[in-house]
Amino acid sequence: MEASSLALIGFLSIFVGILIGGIGIGGVLLVPMLTFVFGMGIHDAIGAAMFSYIFSGIVGATIYARRRSIRWKMALWLFAGATPAAFAGAFLSSVIPARGLEFFIALLIIFAGTNALMTRGQDGQNERTLDGPALVGIGAVTGVGSALSGTGGPLVLVPILVWLKLPVLTAVGLSQAVQLPIAALATVGNFTYGSVNMTVGITLALALMVGAAIGARIAHAVSSTTLRNIVAWVLVAVGIFIVIRVVRGWLGF
Numbered sequence: 001m002e003a004s005s006l007a008l009i010g011f012l013s014i015f016v017g018i019l020i021g022g023i024g025i026g027g028v029l030l031v032p033m034l035t036f037v038f039g040m041g042i043h044d045a046i047g048a049a050m051f052s053y054i055f056s057g058i059v060g061a062t063i064y065a066r067r068r069s070i071r072w073k074m075a076l077w078l079f080a081g082a083t084p085a086a087f088a089g090a091f092l093s094s095v096i097p098a099r100g101l102e103f104f105i106a107l108l109i110i111f112a113g114t115n116a117l118m119t120r121g122q123d124g125q126n127e128r129t130l131d132g133p134a135l136v137g138i139g140a141v142t143g144v145g146s147a148l149s150g151t152g153g154p155l156v157l158v159p160i161l162v163w164l165k166l167p168v169l170t171a172v173g174l175s176q177a178v179q180l181p182i183a184a185l186a187t188v189g190n191f192t193y194g195s196v197n198m199t200v201g202i203t204l205a206l207a208l209m210v211g212a213a214i215g216a217r218i219a220h221a222v223s224s225t226t227l228r229n230i231v232a233w234v235l236v237a238v239g240i241f242i243v244i245r246v247v248r249g250w251l252g253f
Contacts, residue, residue, distance in 0.1 A: 001199060005038055009200065010207040013052075017211015020053075021060050022219045023231045024154030024175035027053060028238055030204065031151075032245060040200070047196035050186045052204030053153070056212040057180030063216035069173035077132045078178050081139025082146075082153065086185040089144040091192075106242035112159030113235025130164065139178065146182050153179035159235055168228040172219060 012033060019026025027049060034045035064070050130138070138160055145156040154175035161171035190196050219227060 001038070006199065006203050009034070009038060010203045013204050013207035014211040014214075017056055017208035017213075018215040018218070019211075019234070020056050020154065020179075020208060021063070021176075021212030021215025021217075022172075023215070023227070023234055024158045024172040025231070025234055025238060026154075026215075027151045028155050028242065034200070040197070044195065044197050044200075047187070047190040048198075048201040048204055049151075050183050050190060051196050051198075051201035052208050053179050053183035054187060055205040056208035057153075057176060057183055059209045059212040060176035060216050061180055063213065063220075064173040064176045067220050069169055069220070070177050071129070071170060071174065072177075074129060074135055075174055075177040077135035078139035078142070078157070078174060079181050081136035081141075082143035082178055083139075083181045083185050085140040085143030086146065086182040087143075087189045089146065089186060089189075091189055092144070103243065103246045106239045106246065109155070109159045109235050109242070110239030112163040113232045113237075113239060115163055117229075117232045117236070130166075142178060143182050143185075146179075146186070153182040155238070158231065162231065162235070167224065168231050169219065169224060172227075172231070176216070 013030065016026045016029050016033075019029075030049040030052075031042070031045045034040040034048065035042055040048070061070065138157070141160070142153055142156045145151075146153045154172070157175045157178055158171050161174065162168060187196065222230075
């Protein structure tokens with residue numbers, strides 16, 4: 001790939017990193033950008049994106065942990081479910097198409113965003129938690145769904161936690177922590193069952209690290225209500241975007 005294309009990928013990915021660091025959702029844009037705009041194959045694009053999430057996860061988790069926005073007990077249960085599932089998802093992504101799963105994820109995202117909009121004003125008052133088995137199950141769903149679609153972890157996890165009425169900052173903080181093991185295990189799987197374009201992967205990683213650092217600071221600077229509203233609207237918009245992308249793929253456009 002030419003140096004000018006790599007530079008443009010890096011520039012655009014900074015904005016994706018801001019979304020990932022700020023609201024946990026943004027990685028969904030990377031694979032379409034790499035495939036539709038820069039002509040990469042779908043499996044190579046997923047491999048490069050998953051590799052880059054390791055580094056955005058390190059930056060995001062570090063900043064959220066310093067602000068005490070990660071509930072580590074919950075995160076460990078999520079790790080237990082997500083880690084083996086991510087490796088399995090990487091294998092499945094090498095042998096099956098992911099459009100059906102993407103469509104299901106899109107409906108989940110739209111539902112979670114709409115539900116959050118309809119229950120505005122409650123965030124910050126609800127400090128509920130989830131038990132271990134439930135978190136393991138959620139982690140497993142997140143690991144498989146993320147590795148199959150190349151979205152990292154937050155895209156699947158944040159809608160589930162928002163729907164379950166966890167505070168949005170808690171949901172985003174957990175997503176920052178969880179994307180690291182998911183991305184690491186999925187990358188091991190991608191190296192095992194396919195290939196990872198390291199040139200593109202490193203370019204994405206550097207850009208996402210910068211963006212994630214900016215986004216994480218923004219998330220802690222705004223009110224919980226503002227963050228909840230932003231997340232809700234982005235969930236709805238991203239869900240509609242995925243539905244359109246999947247339907248176009250089914251129709252051959």
